[in-house]
Amino acid sequence: AQSVAQPEDQVNVAEGNPLTVKCTYSVSGNPYLFWYVQYPNRGLQFLLKYITGDNLVKGSYGFEAEFNKSQTSFHLKKPSALVSDSALYFCAGQSPANSGYALNFGKGTSLLVTP
Amino acid sequence: NAGVTQTPKFRVLKTGQSMTLLCAQDMNHEYMYWYRQDPGMGLRLIHYSVGEGTTAKGEVPDGYNVSRLKKQNFLLGLESAAPSQTSVYFCASSAPGLAVFEQFFGPGTRLTVL
Numbered sequence: 703a704q705s706v707a708q709p710e711d712q713v714n715v716a717e718g719n720p721l722t723v724k725c726t727y728s729v730s731g732n733p734y735l736f737w738y739v740q741y742p743n744r745g746l747q748f749l750l751k752y753i754t755g756d757n758l759v760k761g762s763y764g765f766e767a768e769f770n771k772s773q774t775s776f777h778l779k780k781p782s783a784l785v786s787d788s789a790l791y792f793c794a795g796q797s798p799a800n801s802g803y804a805l806n807f808g809k810g811t812s813l814l815v816t817p
Numbered sequence: 818n819a820g821v822t823q824t825p826k827f828r829v830l831k832t833g834q835s836m837t838l839l840c841a842q843d844m845n846h847e848y849m850y851w852y853r854q855d856p857g858m859g860l861r862l863i864h865y866s867v868g869e870g871t872t873a874k875g876e877v878p879d880g881y882n883v884s885r886l887k888k889q890n891f892l893l894g895l896e897s898a899a900p901s902q903t904s905v906y907f908c909a910s911s912a913p914g915l916a917v918f919e920q921f922f923g924p925g926t927r928l929t930v931l
Contacts, residue, residue, distance in 0.1 A: 711857075736919065738922075743925075744924060744925075745821075745907060745922035745923050745924045745925055746860075746907065746909075746922040747922070748919040748920070748921070751919060792859060792860070801865075802848060802850070802865040802866075802867050802873060803848065803911065803918070804850055804862045804865055804875060805850075805860070805862075805909075805920060806862075807852075807859035807860040807861075808859055809857055809858060809859045810857075810859050
């Protein structure tokens with residue numbers, strides 16, 4: 703099984719500054735990792751995923767994530783934050799086939815981008 | 818293409834009442850999931866289905882039942898609601914064929930049990 707942890711409950715950043723939302727993982731085998739975003743009163747939207755290959759994964763809305771095997775991390779990044787990026791962000795690891803490929807979510811990190 | 822839809826959007830129940838949450842997807846996905854979201858706990862898997870007529874338990878299945886009679890629908894039932902089941906419930910679906918694939922989420926059902 704793949705478990706993930708998000709060490710920060712909240713991240714605050716000024717508009718225009720780079721942002722990082724942290725995620726660490728613990729897996730037995732190859733990690734399959736995801737980032738999702740949830741805007742207020744909405745469902746979750748897929749941002750990006752890591753399977754294998756390039757350690758830098760590019761996703762939707764200008765987000766990217768850096769996979770680091772030695773640090774067992776999969777941090778979400780964006781070079782220049784927008785106020786509209788303010789939302790709840792979830793990191794998730796995928797369970798194997800015998801668990802239906804279900805996602806194991808972190809607790810979520812609330813991102814607040816101030817003007 | 819509506820994606821994943823959930824009915825109802827909001828519901829208030831009294832302890833001991835029963836209800837069914839309906840999830841429908843029009844993407845012909847084989848896999849469907851029910852999660853619950855509680856503050857500070859992320860999303861936790863209740864039940865899932867890998868195809869029509871099949872269901873399996875997830876991390877927190879107690880107090881819930883599910884059925885997948887049609888490929889496009891996945892029902893979540895609460896036979897006797899308890900205040901601990903106050904939560905936001907999300908349905909998701911995904912397609913097989915790849916080792917790793919994204920899940921598509923519905924808008925959620927906010928349930929309050931008094």
